Amino acid sequence: MSFNHTDKVAFITGSGAGIGRSTAQRLAAEGASIVVADLDVDGAAETVRLIEADGGTAMAVACNVCDRATIAAARDAALERFGRIDYLVNNAGIVTMHSLDELSEEDWDRVVDVNLKGPFLVTQELNEAIAAGGGGAIVNLSTVEASVVVSSQGFCQVHYNASKGGIPNLTKALAVELGRKKIRVNCVAPGPIATDFVSIDEITSDEAMDFMSQRLVIPRVGQPADIAAAISFLLSDEASWITGVQLPVDGGWLTR
Numbered sequence: 001m002s003f004n005h006t007d008k009v010a011f012i013t014g015s016g017a018g019i020g021r022s023t024a025q026r027l028a029a030e031g032a033s034i035v036v037a038d039l040d041v042d043g044a045a046e047t048v049r050l051i052e053a054d055g056g057t058a059m060a061v062a063c064n065v066c067d068r069a070t071i072a073a074a075r076d077a078a079l080e081r082f083g084r085i086d087y088l089v090n091n092a093g094i095v096t097m098h099s100l101d102e103l104s105e106e107d108w109d110r111v112v113d114v115n116l117k118g119p120f121l122v123t124q125e126l127n128e129a130i131a132a133g134g135g136g137a138i139v140n141l142s143t144v145e146a147s148v149v150v151s152s153q154g155f156c157q158v159h160y161n162a163s164k165g166g167i168p169n170l171t172k173a174l175a176v177e178l179g180r181k182k183i184r185v186n187c188v189a190p191g192p193i194a195t196d197f198v199s200i201d202e203i204t205s206d207e208a209m210d211f212m213s214q215r216l217v218i219p220r221v222g223q224p225a226d227i228a229a230a231i232s233f234l235l236s237d238e239a240s241w242i243t244g245v246q247l248p249v250d251g252g253w254l255t256r
């Protein structure tokens with residue numbers, strides 16, 4: 001199944017790797033022009049290269065989701081090149097691994113800034129541009145860990161859990177506020193996905209697979225394309241009466 005994104009422009013944060021890159025590639029293949037916004041300019045350039053090699057259209061912009069000036073500059077560059085922005089995917093996210101007692105204020109601030117303040121800042125800077133084109137859609141990246149606490153490496157990551165726990169309610173609040181601008185806002189909650197976010201050895205180790213097999217109804221690690229498919233649907237007109245929801249894409253993790 002594919003969705004029609006012809007003539008749409010999608011601004012995707014953190015699309016220089018992982019889930020963001022896969023989403024960029026999928027939306028481009030479905031007709032959208034992509035703004036690949038990332039702190040990692042080499043990763044962003046590689047995503048653009050992959051899209052163009054497949055016949056798609058994309059541009060790379062340097063953007064730190066914690067820095068309003070870089071967000072505004074990236075938005076302006078996108079508008080200059082494409083003339084409009086229809087979709088925003090607030091995908092950029094980070095985690096650091098610490099027990100509560102080892103978690104510094106600096107790591108708390110960094111993780112909460114990127115994962116929770118970032119989507120606020122980017123949405124604040126881009127929503128007028130989306131509204132100016134007649135409205136559109138936003139998808140935020142949450143996680144199953146917004147709802148349950150998964151202890152990786154023996155620790156909970158209280159800063160990550162707290163930052164991502166804010167995403168479903170930020171999504172609802174934005175959906176209500178931006179509804180009058182004809183902008184739908186939803187979030188996707190991935191289960192464990194094979195990217196560089198956490199080491200692949202860590203999530204495919206015997207211990208991790210044993211842990212996951214007790215929770216996953218569909219017993220495999222997820223792929224970035226699993227998440228890209230859900231994001232494409234939520235952005236598309238096929239989801240035109242869906243706003244304010246969290247869609248788990250997690251192999252059934254949250255059902256047990």
Ligand SMILES: NC(=O)c1ccc[n+]([C@@H]2O[C@H](COP(=O)([O-])OP(=O)(O)OC[C@H]3O[C@@H](n4cnc5c(N)ncnc54)[C@H](O)[C@@H]3O)[C@@H](O)[C@H]2O)c1
Nearest residue numbers: 014017018019039040064065092093143190192193195197
């Ligand atoms: N991989 C998983 O298992 C998993 C599970 C649940 C949720 N998620 C969420 O999905 C999203 C994407 O994760 P991923 O696995 O693709 O991660 P990833 O590490 O593979 O890619 C993240 C990208 O975000 C970029 N980035 C980081 N900080 C940034 C900043 N301040 N400004 C702009 N870009 C920045 C990085 O350069 C990188 O290109 C994250 O929000 C993550 O929390 C991932």
